[in-house]
Amino acid sequence: MNESVLLRARGLRKLYGSGEGLVRAVDDVDLDVMRGEMLAVMGPSGCGKSTLLHLLGGLDRPSAGELSVAGRRIDQLSERALAQLRRHEVGFVFQAYHLMDELTAQENVELPALLAGRAPRDAKRRARQLLDQVGLADRADHLPSALSGGQRQRVAIARALANEPVVVLADEPTGNLDSAATLEVLRLFEVLHNGGLTLVIVTHDERIAAIADRLISMRDGALVDETRLAGGTRRSLADFAGLES
Amino acid sequence: MIGRAFLVCRLAVKDLRHRPAQALLLLLAIAAGTTTLTLGLALHGTTNSPYARTRAATNGPDVVATVMPGGSSAPAPSTQARPGSRGPTMTVAQEAAALVPLEHAAGVAASSGPFPVTWTSLRKGHTNGGAEVEGRSTAVSSVDQPKLLRGSWIQPGGVVVEAGFASALGIRVGDQLTLGGNSFKVVGTAATAAIPSYPDVCAEAEGCFIVGNVSSANPGLIWATAADAARIAGTDGPIAYFLNLKLDDASAATTFADRYNANTSPSAPYLLSWQRIRSGDAQVLIKVQTVLSTGSWLLALLAIASVAVLVGGSMSEQTRRVGLLKAVGGTPRIVAVVLLLEHALVGLCAAAVGLIVGWLTAPLVDAPGAGLIGAPNAPSLTGSTVGFVVALALGVAILATFVPAIRAARQSTVAALNDAARPPRRRAWLIALSTKLPAPLLLGVRIASRRPRRLVLSIFSVAVTTSGLVTVLLIHATGSNWSLGPQVMRVTTLISVMLIALAAVNTIFIAWTTALDARHSAALARALGATSQQITTGLTVAQLFPALVGVLLGIPGGIAIYNNPNHTGPTALPPAFWTFATIVLTLLAIAALTAVPTRIGARRSVAAVLQADAT
Numbered sequence: 040m041n042e043s044v045l046l047r048a049r050g051l052r053k054l055y056g057s058g059e060g061l062v063r064a065v066d067d068v069d070l071d072v073m074r075g076e077m078l079a080v081m082g083p084s085g086c087g088k089s090t091l092l093h094l095l096g097g098l099d100r101p102s103a104g105e106l107s108v109a110g111r112r113i114d115q116l117s118e119r120a121l122a123q124l125r126r127h128e129v130g131f132v133f134q135a136y137h138l139m140d141e142l143t144a145q146e147n148v149e150l151p152a153l154l155a156g157r158a159p160r161d162a163k164r165r166a167r168q169l170l171d172q173v174g175l176a177d178r179a180d181h182l183p184s185a186l187s188g189g190q191r192q193r194v195a196i197a198r199a200l201a202n203e204p205v206v207v208l209a210d211e212p213t214g215n216l217d218s219a220a221t222l223e224v225l226r227l228f229e230v231l232h233n234g235g236l237t238l239v240i241v242t243h244d245e246r247i248a249a250i251a252d253r254l255i256s257m258r259d260g261a262l263v264d265e266t267r268l269a270g271g272t273r274r275s276l277a278d279f280a281g282l283e284s
Numbered sequence: 285m286i287g288r289a290f291l292v293c294r295l296a297v298k299d300l301r302h303r304p305a306q307a308l309l310l311l312l313a314i315a316a317g318t319t320t321l322t323l324g325l326a327l328h329g330t331t332n333s334p335y336a337r338t339r340a341a342t343n344g345p346d347v348v349a350t351v352m353p354g355g356s357s358a359p360a361p362s363t364q365a366r367p368g369s370r371g372p373t374m375t376v377a378q379e380a381a382a383l384v385p386l387e388h389a390a391g392v393a394a395s396s397g398p399f400p401v402t403w404t405s406l407r408k409g410h411t412n413g414g415a416e417v418e419g420r421s422t423a424v425s426s427v428d429q430p431k432l433l434r435g436s437w438i439q440p441g442g443v444v445v446e447a448g449f450a451s452a453l454g455i456r457v458g459d460q461l462t463l464g465g466n467s468f469k470v471v472g473t474a475a476t477a478a479i480p481s482y483p484d485v486c487a488e489a490e491g492c493f494i495v496g497n498v499s500s501a502n503p504g505l506i507w508a509t510a511a512d513a514a515r516i517a518g519t520d521g522p523i524a525y526f527l528n529l530k531l532d533d534a535s536a537a538t539t540f541a542d543r544y545n546a547n548t549s550p551s552a553p554y555l556l557s558w559q560r561i562r563s564g565d566a567q568v569l570i571k572v573q574t575v576l577s578t579g580s581w582l583l584a585l586l587a588i589a590s591v592a593v594l595v596g597g598s599m600s601e602q603t604r605r606v607g608l609l610k611a612v613g614g615t616p617r618i619v620a621v622v623l624l625l626e627h628a629l630v631g632l633c634a635a636a637v638g639l640i641v642g643w644l645t646a647p648l649v650d651a652p653g654a655g656l657i658g659a660p661n662a663p664s665l666t667g668s669t670v671g672f673v674v675a676l677a678l679g680v681a682i683l684a685t686f687v688p689a690i691r692a693a694r695q696s697t698v699a700a701l702n703d704a705a706r707p708p709r710r711r712a713w714l715i716a717l718s719t720k721l722p723a724p725l726l727l728g729v730r731i732a733s734r735r736p737r738r739l740v741l742s743i744f745s746v747a748v749t750t751s752g753l754v755t756v757l758l759i760h761a762t763g764s765n766w767s768l769g770p771q772v773m774r775v776t777t778l779i780s781v782m783l784i785a786l787a788a789v790n791t792i793f794i795a796w797t798t799a800l801d802a803r804h805s806a807a808l809a810r811a812l813g814a815t816s817q818q819i820t821t822g823l824t825v826a827q828l829f830p831a832l833v834g835v836l837l838g839i840p841g842g843i844a845i846y847n848n849p850n851h852t853g854p855t856a857l858p859p860a861f862w863t864f865a866t867i868v869l870t871l872l873a874i875a876a877l878t879a880v881p882t883r884i885g886a887r888r889s890v891a892a893v894l895q896a897d898a899t
Contacts, residue, residue: 098611137611139608141302158286
């Protein structure tokens with residue numbers, strides 16, 4: 040396998056139900072995601088793009104097909120091994136943020152590092168550094184309920200980066216955000232991408248695709264189109280109507 | 285490793301702090317069981333010190349020798365007593381004379397008596413009871429001079445009532461009493477170490493003789509002048525004699541008594557050592573211990589149901605949290621450990637609360653009342669007591685959390701992140717049956733039957749509570765409360781209140797978690813035209829089915845607890861009216877307690893619920 044391929048799916052399927060009620064959420068998908076690539080996945084609601092993201096990150100198991108992360112097959116891994124994969128190799132960003140309400144921003148960011156077995160002091164230092172990177176150093180001790188939507192999503196991004204994953208998978212990361220917050224998050228993704236991080240972003244928003252290297256479209260669980268783009272630039276972001284800073 | 289341990293502790297503690305009301309309820313539920321268990325275990329031997337104080341203050345006898353009418357082997361109380369009868373072969377003088385050789389027996393250092401004793405009925409206002417009247421000199425006795433706690437010593441026409449008896453019947457200095465038809469004034473109350481305190485005056489005295497209509501009640505001790513005692517006894521009334529002995533070696537009192545008791549001749553006196561009197565004093569506490577240990581087991585069972593319900597409820601609210609923890613790399617084991625640790629922490633706190641509250645309240649529960657001098661010291665908490673209580677608390681917490689923790693650990697991460705309700709278990713027979721029901725009830729039955737474990741917990745909770753209440757009802761219905769005494773009745777009432785409170789918490793939480801689970805279905809039903817009232821009615825009525833099963837199981841359960849293997853006498857059954865009232869009142873209470881949370885749940889905005897479902 041080409042060493043520059045980070046994620047590889049072959050004949051990937053995810054089926055729900057049976058008989059007449061059978062749903063092909065992901066249907067025979069072949070996909071390669073290269074190291075350092077930013078991939079946007081688009082398609083109508085219910086086309087299977089979130090399910091594909093969950094499969095790529097080991098949140099869910101495929102019904103059939105092969106799936107590899109950095110050359111290692113993950114489609115047959117145990118639940119425990121999948122948890123360790125999510126802990127060390129993959130970072131997730133969700134539309135609904137999914138922060139723990141009872142933990143401060145800093146404690147939320149420390150979570151994956153502590154799960155990975157880092158010493159509390161190291162986890163704290165890393166969390167401070169990441170919150171500084173996403174521009175929230177001054178909000179470190181706030182609970183999620185005291186943060187705006189954009190700030191919460193930036194905390195979630197910091198958390199996704201805690202264990203220096205090889206790939207960040209984002210599921211509609213700007214779906215709950217207003218335009219200004221969307222711009223903040225996209226700039227952050229762009230910075231991370233420029234730093235060499237691999238990103239897979241599921242989105243409805245065509246403007247987000249403007250900063251991606253490649254765009255794939257899905258329909259009824261299958262890949263139906265692929266477009267290679269010029270790559271994101273600050274100009275692309277500046278083109279967002281009404282978002283000029 | 286340190287990082288993970290730190291994280292697990294942080295998550296457990298932060299979640300408890302995040303939901304303080306729920307944590308407090310959990311704590312109270314488990315603490316109810318640990319407190320009663322601590323009380324039950326701490327009571328052992330706590331009367332020893334008050335008895336010793338009373339014995340010292342009254343120069344209590346080492347041995348009390350008794351001759352009874354017709355000889356010391358006179359028949360046992362009540363059933364075989366023949367009022368006014370005297371043994372065919374002995375006169376009063378002969379009875380008293382049978383004790384005289386003991387005064388000069390080897391090993392006897394001092395004595396007082398013989399004092400005449402008779403048994404009669406007592407009346408004070410509307411209160412009736414029995415009395416053991418001991419004739420005394422107005423002078424001070426060298427052995428067993430009762431310690432006056434209030435008022436003055438006996439005088440002609442004036443009696444002194446044993447303080448425990450006076451307390452139980454509400455007798456005060458200055459009151460008028462009728463003893464065997466004669467009126468007397470109460471001039472004092474006093475404590476003694478020569479007989480066990482009320483209501484166990486007869487606990488260790490074989491042949492304790494009760495006359496006529498007094499036979500159904502435990503008599504209490506009253507001191508009167510010898511002349512008054514004779515007047516109460518009447519011409520042919522039963523007169524026995526007590527002789528109080530001090531020995532050279534008090535510790536050999538039981539051996540001394542046993543040596544004389546080996547003589548089974550009808551005219552031989554019966555000797556009672558101070559050690560046996562002390563154990564008679566402990567009878568009340570033994571009964572309290574029995575009630576407490578039974579109550580603590582019932583409360584522990586109920587606490588298991590409470591914790592299971594509360595944990596189940598919190599799981600309904602924490603599904604996303606579990607999903608998030610797994611999404612960022614938490615293994616199923618870490619998810620389970622966080623939940624178990626969280627509730628084990630509550631269990632440990634509840635054990636500490638139970639030990640402290642039990643230790644502090646034990647002197648109130650086991651207070652000797654007025655029967656003995658001084659309150660007992662706070663009982664010492666032994667290692668085994670602490671071990672038992674901690675084991676109970678942790679056992680309850682872990683047992684009740686285990687299933688939800690394993691379920692959370694096994695739950696699909698994606699489903700948990702989406703906060704998806706667990707798919708219902710479909711049963712063809714139930715679906716077929718419920719289709720014939722009115723729409724609101726159909727909805728309620730279908731929702732309630734989605735969670736069979738919760739149904740079982742609901743039945744279990746109601747059954748345990750009903751068992752406890754039926755036991756208490758039986759104690760009252762059979763008149764056992766008279767012989768149990770006020771301390772036992774206080775504890776019984778306390779445990780009843782705790783059982784009802786815990787059951788109420790369970791009912792409310794079962795209703796609330798059911799309403800939470802039903803939020804999507806209920807919102808959809810309302811979107812299609814159902815009213816909040818219909819949803820509430822359906823869910824409430826659906827909760828009454830398991831409650832009815834619980835009540836029907838609890839009634840025989842209570843009868844079985846009351847008629848346990850140690851129970852003497854015929855099998856007791858609760859009156860039909862009380863049984864019916866228990867069923868009706870329990871169902872009404874459950875309906876009321878269920879209606880409130882389900883109504884609150886049914887009032888949520890339809891749009892908000894359906895919107896949350898869609899995201």
